[in-house]
Amino acid sequence: MRKLNVFRTITMAAVLVVLAVPFVLAQPAKRNITLDDYNKIKSVGDPQRSPDGKWVAYTVSSIDVEKDKRDTDVWMVSWDGTQQVRLTFSPDSETAPRWSPDGRYLSFLASRGTEEEKKKGSQVWLLDRTGGEAQKLTDLKGGVGDYSWSPDSKRILFTQRDQDPNDEPEKLENWKRKTIPPIVIDRYHFKQDREGYLRRLYSHIWIYDIATKKAEQITKGPYEDSAPVWSPDGTTIAFISQRSGADPDRSEDSNVYVVDAKAGAEPKPLTTFAGPDGGRPSWSPDGQWIAYTQGDEPKMSAYNLSRLAVVPSAGGTPKLLTDALDRPVSGPFIWSTDGKSLTFTVSDDRAVYVGRTSVAGGPVDQVTTGRRVVASLSTGLSGDGSYALLTGTAIEPSEVHALEAGKLRKLTHQNDELLAGLQLGTTEDFTSKSKDGTVVNSVLVKPPSYTAGTKYPLLLYIHGGPNGQDAHSFSFDREFFAAHGYVVLSVNYRGSSGRGSAYQKAIFADWGNKEVVDLLGAVDGAIAAGMADPQKLCIGGWSYGGILTDYTIATDPRFKAAVSGAGSALQLSMYGSDQYITQYEQEIGVPWKSQDLWLKISYPFFHVDRIKTPTLFMGGEKDFNVPIIGGEQMYQALKSLGVDTQLVIYPGQFHGLTIPSYQRDRLERFLAWYDRHLNPAK
Secondary structure (H helix, E strand, O other): OOOOOOHHHHHHHHHHHHHHHHHHHOOOEEEEOHHHHHOOOOEEEEEEEEEOOOOEEEEEEEEEEOOOOOEEEEEEEEEOOOOOEEOOOOOOOOEEEEOOOOOOOEEEEEHHHHHHHHHOOOOOEEOOOEEEEEEEEOOOOOOOEEEEEOOOOOOEEEEEOOOOOOHHHHHHHOOOOOOOOOOOOOOOOOOEEEOOOOOOOEEEEEEEOOOOOOOEEOOOOOOEEEEEOOOOOOOOOEEEEOOOOOOOOOOOOOEEEEOOOOOOOOOOOOOOOOOOOOEEEEEEEOOOEEEEEOOOOOOHHHOOOOOOOEOOOOOOOOOOOOOOOOEEEEEEEEOOOOOEEEEEEEOOOEEEEEEEEOOOOOOOOOOOOOHHHHHHEOOOOOOOOOEEEEEEEEEEEEEEEEEEOOOOEEOOOOOOOHHHHHHOEEEEEEEEOOOOOEEEEEEEEEEOOOOOOEEEEEEEEEEOOOOOOOOOOOHHHHHHHHHHEEEEEEEEEOOEEOOOOOOOOHOOOOOOHHHHHHHHHHEEEEEHOOEEEEEEEEEEEOOOOHHHHHHHHOOOOOOOEEEOOOOOOHHHHHOOEEEEEEEHHHHHOOOOOHHHHHHHHHHHHOHHHOOOEEEEEEEOOOOOOOOOOOHHHHHHHHHOOOOOOEEEEEEOEEEEOOOOHHHHHHHHHHHHHHHHHHHHOO
């Protein structure tokens, strides 16, 4: 029987849809964005260019409102952009599309089948490019994590976490009444958001042989191994691991290792820098060099600025390539076919661009320009010097683009129809000067109906991290608040990335000081510019943005309303409660020796009687990143003082909310709290 070519069949259907577009009636007048639009925006990700360069596979994540969850499917687009093909349609998410080097298969990860099959975890599935339904390749207990094809397309390299021996049937049988066995912990770093309490179960590297359907473990021991990558000849694996010292849990010292691609081989360290060496290792075409990132000294782990480095794969002295750039770089790091240059992304003052530098040394050339954010570079094996990537702007969610000869060409259009009907706010760069003279850069969004000379309510909306930046990328939150009449100011305070290492490290062991100076300076700047009503100021953020909300309202009483999401103020109580034990002891010191410093950075709680701002506290019930106790303590204190306050806890949620209805509820409550206190007559 002749096989159905699923690629060709779906492509024809896609073409027919495209041909019908010109006959659609004229679009109605544009409208402001609403909360209902949150469920309509699709998230495009993980572009992977085929070996022959003719196709790009990618993922599309959308919200299933009825099931209250996200569903991710695999799509592909032709390199000329004329054909859009959806490849998976199941209600179970499919992620991580990867082409086999011989071009025969497109693989992906999915957890499909019966409930028992799903309990095993995500498995590798194959789509044969000659046609047919997807076939499950692996069937491994514990599933498949980060994975890649071998150069000869005969093996799969992947990571898997150790299995818990207490989950074996004979062990569980001891618990006659189906009582969950107790969790026994003896690790220094013993908790992590989403993973929960950490036991001695580690992530290791495995190889799966496609012909024999057998998997063998390559690395072992009490170490976390990640980001494995095949050498060009398929004989060796480079990976990242934290193996230094008697207890790796106590260290921020990760390094690049290589190991022969066979069981029993001993890993060999290539780097010895005391801080984090990381990223995803990238082999040069001739296999002689490996590119990776080198960070800062261990105590600066929270303010890391990643620099591009290369090291000989046989061992030798590493060479820093972007030390003079003073901007963080990110992978994937893509070698030119002649091995003489590397291409990557650079975070630079509210934008992210594609950069390129010579392996011999020299400046970083800026390949892309403009106020946009670029990510996820991918190139085929054709060696034509072009790339597939994700990029977006403040008014366009990220889509797959082609980058050819320094020019971007849009390939996917998942959100075009929705965006065509929306009148979005105007996003601008905004610069202010803090009272100590520091120049601070921000992103400011004006309401769609903004009129010059009119003063608007101002929302100071603070990013987390702190080692991150607000940039010219699409933010539903900012657009949503702007659509409701707020000027939204997102400040890249000291501690943020994109402005250099010294700017990032300026808040080391001095939390809630310079950041607040910068935030208030930006607010003063917006008032002086005549766009912000000084009587209608509100503030909010999530994670470190929630923490800075607490710091700011304990410093300045001007704000009429505040929302502190996943924040904390009594920092002393976070020791042993959250996942940042290594940072705390290296940056602040242990509480019994650095009591004064711990009390100093806990000032919002100990000066809570200075807070007059009505404040809403929010967080996830199971958050181990910034535990909900941080919000509970501040809620209790303000309640005791008679300040208008409320506490909202999202059941079963971690640091980042994942259930769509909770994500929507969070935004709804933010806006309602602000409207209630800034516009009481509404």
